Amino acid sequence: MNAPAHIKKSDKKPSPAERLMVMADTDMQAVNAIIKERMQSPVGMIPDLAEHLVEAGGKRLRPLLTIACGHLCGGVTGSHHKLSAAVEFIHSATLLHDDVIDESDLRRGKKVANRIWGNSASILVGDFLFARAFNLMVETGSLEALDILSTASSIIAEGEVHQLAALRDIHVTEQTYLEIVGAKTAALFAAACEVAPVISERSVADRQALKAYGQNLGLAFQLVDDALDYGGLEAALGKSVGDDFREGKMTLPVIRALEKADKDERAFWHRVIVEHTQNDTDLEQAVSRLRKSGALQATLDMARIYADKAVSALDRFEDSEWKSTLEDLSDFVVSRVS
Amino acid sequence: MNAPAHIKKSDKKPSPAERLMVMADTDMQAVNAIIKERMQSPVGMIPDLAEHLVEAGGKRLRPLLTIACGHLCGGVTGSHHKLSAAVEFIHSATLLHDDVIDESDLRRGKKVANRIWGNSASILVGDFLFARAFNLMVETGSLEALDILSTASSIIAEGEVHQLAALRDIHVTEQTYLEIVGAKTAALFAAACEVAPVISERSVADRQALKAYGQNLGLAFQLVDDALDYGGLEAALGKSVGDDFREGKMTLPVIRALEKADKDERAFWHRVIVEHTQNDTDLEQAVSRLRKSGALQATLDMARIYADKAVSALDRFEDSEWKSTLEDLSDFVVSRVS
Numbered sequence: 001m002n003a004p005a006h007i008k009k010s011d012k013k014p015s016p017a018e019r020l021m022v023m024a025d026t027d028m029q030a031v032n033a034i035i036k037e038r039m040q041s042p043v044g045m046i047p048d049l050a051e052h053l054v055e056a057g058g059k060r061l062r063p064l065l066t067i068a069c070g071h072l073c074g075g076v077t078g079s080h081h082k083l084s085a086a087v088e089f090i091h092s093a094t095l096l097h098d099d100v101i102d103e104s105d106l107r108r109g110k111k112v113a114n115r116i117w118g119n120s121a122s123i124l125v126g127d128f129l130f131a132r133a134f135n136l137m138v139e140t141g142s143l144e145a146l147d148i149l150s151t152a153s154s155i156i157a158e159g160e161v162h163q164l165a166a167l168r169d170i171h172v173t174e175q176t177y178l179e180i181v182g183a184k185t186a187a188l189f190a191a192a193c194e195v196a197p198v199i200s201e202r203s204v205a206d207r208q209a210l211k212a213y214g215q216n217l218g219l220a221f222q223l224v225d226d227a228l229d230y231g232g233l234e235a236a237l238g239k240s241v242g243d244d245f246r247e248g249k250m251t252l253p254v255i256r257a258l259e260k261a262d263k264d265e266r267a268f269w270h271r272v273i274v275e276h277t278q279n280d281t282d283l284e285q286a287v288s289r290l291r292k293s294g295a296l297q298a299t300l301d302m303a304r305i306y307a308d309k310a311v312s313a314l315d316r317f318e319d320s321e322w323k324s325t326l327e328d329l330s331d332f333v334v335s336r337v338s
Numbered sequence: 339m340n341a342p343a344h345i346k347k348s349d350k351k352p353s354p355a356e357r358l359m360v361m362a363d364t365d366m367q368a369v370n371a372i373i374k375e376r377m378q379s380p381v382g383m384i385p386d387l388a389e390h391l392v393e394a395g396g397k398r399l400r401p402l403l404t405i406a407c408g409h410l411c412g413g414v415t416g417s418h419h420k421l422s423a424a425v426e427f428i429h430s431a432t433l434l435h436d437d438v439i440d441e442s443d444l445r446r447g448k449k450v451a452n453r454i455w456g457n458s459a460s461i462l463v464g465d466f467l468f469a470r471a472f473n474l475m476v477e478t479g480s481l482e483a484l485d486i487l488s489t490a491s492s493i494i495a496e497g498e499v500h501q502l503a504a505l506r507d508i509h510v511t512e513q514t515y516l517e518i519v520g521a522k523t524a525a526l527f528a529a530a531c532e533v534a535p536v537i538s539e540r541s542v543a544d545r546q547a548l549k550a551y552g553q554n555l556g557l558a559f560q561l562v563d564d565a566l567d568y569g570g571l572e573a574a575l576g577k578s579v580g581d582d583f584r585e586g587k588m589t590l591p592v593i594r595a596l597e598k599a600d601k602d603e604r605a606f607w608h609r610v611i612v613e614h615t616q617n618d619t620d621l622e623q624a625v626s627r628l629r630k631s632g633a634l635q636a637t638l639d640m641a642r643i644y645a646d647k648a649v650s651a652l653d654r655f656e657d658s659e660w661k662s663t664l665e666d667l668s669d670f671v672v673s674r675v676s
Contacts, residue, residue: 119439
């Protein structure tokens with residue numbers, strides 16, 4: 001398979017995500033055209049800011065899922081393209097609001113929008129993209145797709161508030177953590193997958209299977225992300241490491257480390273998370289503790305379980321290149337780190 | 339007509355807004371029950387914050403419009419109630435985000451939510467209420483209502499960004515100002531009215547008439563609000579006066595004053611708006627200038643024109659108590675100040 005010229009070539013074997021991008025290239029061009037068209041506004045600040053974020057690219061993983069699941073269900077229509085764009089708009093709106101909340105500096109390697117245009121513009125352009133997402137859904141005429149994506153949107157916001165309320169709370173349990181990531185991350189993965197069989201008028205069982213694929217893939221994705229925030233198992237500490245630590249977020253690596261912590265270990269985490277007193281060497285020490293205790297490995301083991309569940313959810317579909325690439329994608333989400 | 343016990347009694351003749359509240363009391367109880375139910379969440383911070391804002395009340399003017407227009411169109415159903423609640427959720431979401439943006443301290447006489455729960459919570463709970471609004475719309479099964487309210491939502495956000503971009507810009511024209519208030523305020527009034535005939539399956543002409551009623555009422559409402567921000571024609575300067583001035587917002591009173599400004603007048607507005615250098619006596623001086631130059635009167639005259647247009651839009655409907663109260667409401671929106 002040859003990648004189109006605008007997709008980066010490399011000597012390495014393409015990852016499943018890259019393979020999906022190539023397979024879905026014609027569709028994604030249509031999706032990108034919708035995205036570009038619908039972020040326009042006579043108010044110039046809107047396309048300026050939206051382009052900064054949306055055109056910066058990212059992997060477009062969520063809209064790709066809608067397209068791939070559409071093909072898995074027999075083919076992709078204009079409504080799949082619109083819902084795929086709507087999914088990206090919801091994701092972009094969430095990112096804009098997240099960046100204001102997290103006080104981050106960088107996103108996808110670029111300065112975050114709110115550092116250029118201000119928090120107010122990021123909040124309002126997020127609202128704009130969110131509303132435009134619903135415009136696109138309405139155009140598909142599918143009340144079921146609208147139901148799925150509006151419910152996912154309220155669950156995402158719920159998960160984000162839950163995460164906010166759990167900040168610096170050392171008593172957060174694994175179950176609470178899974179509720180939070182299930183809502184803030186996995187719900188949109190699940191909805192991005194589920195809307196495709198709805199538009200393709202497939203059975204409820206197919207819908208549930210693809211929803212389960214997305215939900216489990218999203219959980220695996222977030223667990224890996226949370227392990228990577230501490231540098232994963234081996235990687236050197238890069239600049240994108242330590243955001244969760246600095247914010248005092250209770251992610252699974254920390255929860256796992258606390259489960260078998262001695263007094264010294266517990267005192268360390270209490271100081272950096274609850275008291276939120278951190279010095280220059282603390283992140284390095286945190287990483288070292290999480291690696292030694294096996295907490296990072298345990299997090300990745302759990303991600304692997306969810307990735308396997310995602311693959312199993314596809315069992316009911318006939319073999320095809322789309323199916324095998326979606327299976328490989330789930331594996332890749334975990335194997336990219338371990 | 340006797341007001342139910344939970345509606346405040348006073349010796350004064352009830353205003354048209356109060357009359358509407360009494361006439362729509364049974365419906366508004368149903369709407370309030372929906373609002374209360376749908377702001378619930380296992381994440382406790384959400385109902386806490388939402389109740390603080392939504393239960394503080396306010397006039398519920400926008401959801402009242404949906405109910406009143408429903409009665410004008412022959413009767414109110416459960417779908418009208420749901421859309422009425424959805425309109426209030428969209429409005430509440432906008433208020434939560436506005437309060438973060440404007441850095442206000444008070445809303446409806448209470449401390450703003452972001453001063454209690456923080457900006458992050460206000461942003462996210464706004465997102466939650468916005469998503470829940472779309473859930474409610476989906477339940478009505480009306481794609482047309484979804485279209486109207488999602489389009490209105492993107493126009494509102496557009497208007498808010500436009501207002502942000504126009505901050506401290508002394509060259510803002512009357513036309514730009516009308517575009518901004520038409521979007522940020524009047525679009526939701528218009529949508530709140532227009533969805534009622536849609537649910538009642540009335541003609542396109544009825545839809546357009548009620549949309550025009552809402553749009554013009556919204557414009558009149560915002561123009562009066564902008565005059566009141568400078569104390570109106572006579573009122574003493576209360577604590578809710580001067581927000582626009584302090585933010586450097588170019589509202590119609592200032593635009594009117596600048597139209598016939600001499601050098602001294604222009605220098606004053608340039609200093610306080612563009613350079614944004616304001617001292618303790620500047621607000622008082624601004625009010626005095628706006629009164630003397632007739633700029634506040636000119637703003638209210640324009641509000642009167644829109645209020646009259648709103649009344650005319652109702653011509654095609656048969657006479658009824660609902661029609662006359664909606665007519666009186668339009669008059670009241672302007673007469674409450676002059």
